[in-house]
Amino acid sequence: MIFYEPGRHKDQGFRHDPFKAFVSPRPIGWISTVDADGRTNLAPYSFFNAMSFLPPVVVFGTGTKPDGSPKDSQRNVEATGEFVCNIVSEALxxxxxxxxxxxxxxxxxxxxxxxxxxxxxxxxxxxxxxxxVALECRYLETVKLPSWNEPAGNYAIFGEVIGVHVDPAIVEDGLVDVTRYRPVSRLGYFDYATVTEVFQMMRPD
Structure with a gap:
């Protein structure tokens, strides 16, 4: 086994830190917001996932600008208390x-x-x-994460899903068929993947 400490990947011959390649595939949260003046912003975040089911809660992770000021998505969410997470299909x-x-x-x-x-x-x-699919979200909280590049920062932004839009074309017999829209996920480096087939495993109990 190869062992390295985060930030010291080149000691083991890696050209880039493969952390994001290991934690993959990661769904993409395509976050739409509005600012205080009602202007639309749309940005994809590959640090994104669902965190709970009852109620449904999602989170996306964002960095800041080099000077530590927030990106538009974070600024808008915190100012308005709302955002939408759009799911990216292969066609998009x-x-x-x-x-x-x-x-x-x-x-x-x-x-x-x-x-x-x-x-x-x-x-x-x-x-x-x-x-x-589009998830309407009510902002819950922002959690500040560690940063190696201060004053630039890292933040996790949580939202509760309060409404869901679903294209009926992806529903069959009351179940969503992901192979009908092939959600796009992020891998490491500049690599992406889509879901083209699925398999089932039932829990032992």
Whole structure:
């Protein structure tokens, strides 16, 4: 076995720290928010997952700008108390990647990527109309995480899911079929993957 301490991967011949390759695949939280003036922001986060079921809670992790100031998603969520997590299908992978570009504050990544927004039921941010699933979320809290690059920081942002939009085309016999929309996940480096097949295992008890 190869052993290395985080941050010292090159001692063992790794060109880049493979941590994110190990913790994979990771679902992508495509987070849409609005600022205090109602301007839309859309950005993908690969540090994202569901944390509980009753009630459903999701979390996404974000860094800051080099000077420690928050990125637009964090700023908007904390200011408005709302966000939407759009699930990325394989058909939307290029648009998702387009929205990862760093645009000036106030610019609309959704429009720039050629995406149409749709109104939500319980929150103000638009959802991505073409997304197969969109989770309307109420902001819960922000947890500050350690940082090796201060003043830049790392934060985990939690939200409770209070509404769900589902494309009926991905539902069969009352169950969601992920192979119908092939959710995109992040691996290590610049690698991605999609879900193309599934298998079942029942719990022993």
């Amino acid at each position: 992978k290029e648009q998702m990647n387009e929205t990862s570009a760093h645009l000036p504050h106030g610019d609309d990544e959704m429009a720039k990527a050629g995406l149409r927004g749709a109104a939500c039921q319980k929150v103000r941010p638009l959802r991505v109309a073409a997304a197969p």
